[in-house]
Amino acid sequence: MATTTRIGTPEGAESTGTVTIVSIPAAHPYVQRVASDPRIAVLPDPIAPGADPAVWWPPAALDPAWIRAYADEASLLHIHFGTESFPPGHLTACLESAHAAGWPVVFTLHDLEHPQLGDSSAYLAQLDELMAGADAVITLTAGAARIAHERWGRSATVIPHPSVLPRSAAVEPALGTGxxxxxxxxxxxxxxxxxxxxxxxxxxxxxxxxxxxxxxxxxxxxxxxxxxxxxxxxxxxxxxxxxxxxxxxxxxxxxxxxxxxxxxxxxxxxxxxxxxxxxxxxxxxxxxxxxxxxxxxxxxxxxxxxxxxxxxxxxxxxxxxxxxxxxxxxxxxxxxxRDALVDERRALRAVTDAAIAERHAELYLRLLESRAE
Known part of the structure; x- marks a missing residue:
């Protein structure tokens, strides 16, 4: 287990009735978009003393002992990416610890092959563990959902990718001739x-x-x-x-x-x-x-x-x-x-990003309600 700094429930989470989750990772822009519903709070990525706060991998929160230690500070585990450095069986142990803590587990199937690896065989074995043990699976396209059903017999909820360009970004490209x-x-x-x-x-x-x-x-x-x-x-x-x-x-x-x-x-x-x-x-x-x-x-x-x-x-x-x-x-x-097109897409993304975050929040709340029942 990696040595981590103590982290607490985000300020105001309990008083406002928000649900606190552990996301692997927490600080990634994709995660920040999909977890932006006001009903959801995300524990920050635990950082080892002296480590670079910008480096979240391998994720220290994805550890059975860490999950047991922080079982009272969150209600759900959502795994996105960053698993590739762990040995066989590690993810299964994490899911078992999460379930023992009363946490439902959500897995988003971003990649069917790992973009950072030349040989994805170990990663594919990890997918077997995650797809077998997760309480709910999300993916980004209907095609990937079809593969999830064919390969693992899992029904994946399709929620599209949110925006990437920050709302505050000001872009002024130069125009060439050709x-x-x-x-x-x-x-x-x-x-x-x-x-x-x-x-x-x-x-x-x-x-x-x-x-x-x-x-x-x-x-x-x-x-x-x-x-x-x-x-x-x-x-x-x-x-x-x-x-x-x-x-x-x-x-x-x-x-x-x-x-x-x-x-x-x-x-x-x-x-x-x-x-x-x-x-x-x-x-x-x-x-x-x-x-x-x-x-x-x-x-x-x-x-x-x-x-x-x-x-x-x-x-x-x-x-x-x-x-x-x-x-x-x-x-x-x-x-x-082009400027008008970008403005139009920014406006559309504001609506669709909110809907994407809402769909994640609703899934979390349904899983928590089912577990409580």
Missing amino acids: RVVGVHLKDLRPSVDGPGTVRTLDAALTALRDAGHDVRGEVRLHRRVRDTDAAAAVRELCAASTTVDLIEHERLADDDLFAALARLDACVLPYRHGTHSGWLELCWDLGVPVAAPRVGFFAEQHADGTVASFTAGAGDELAVALASLWVAPSARPASPA
Whole structure:
């Protein structure tokens, strides 16, 4: 058991009648959105003395002894992500401790394959534990819910992804002359196919230029990466390309990231495997259409024509996907139409985010009522 600082029920929780939950993790922006209903309070992530408060993993609260020690300070456990460092059987022991404490357990199935791992076999075994022991399962799309039923016989409640762009974010992108298609490889985590995506993008942009489009590609890569061989291949491919520019930088601050994305006419997702994408949601918030490989259920996150699919490695399909995103009158970056679109989506997200938080709260309250009965 990790040594943790003492944490208490959030101030005012008992007096206002709110239900206090333990969320794994607590401080993640996704969790803060879905747990924002006023009836719900979330215990903060326990931090080991001397540890960086920004580092919540591995989550100290996901421990049988911790759950027993804090059994009186919360009423429910909700597991989102951050489980991958634990050994087999650990999660089952946590669920058993939670149930012994009288806590229902909710699990959100974000990923059917782990984006941070090259080999997901241990993570898939963890899914077996979580899907068997959770009292309720949530997922983000109907496709993922179908897999949950086929693989584990569980009925998952579908609650879509909330917004990612902060309400207070001010984005002022610059407008260029031609279209810009971007791909952010970040630090080349295992789910990202850097060289393959650059090859596919180069072929697609060449085809679009041949068809008369004024377009170029922008590939962004962190200076510190997990796969140095892949990074070297990306540099070589970009240097040889006439359509793609490479930009290497440190991890961008949030405002800089928002501005870099907002200046794009389309963003290409570089994933070799995946299930759902918060990056896609951020693009939607910013009014940037997305071309996504046909893996997972990216296309189901927004069935409004703003996500176009292509087969990974197929440059001709990516070219068609990008062109399809520009068939309708487009809201170019920094244009009044793009600004109006972002404002419209902010207003819509305010409504849907509240509804998403309400659905989580109602699920928690139903589970607690059932356990009390």
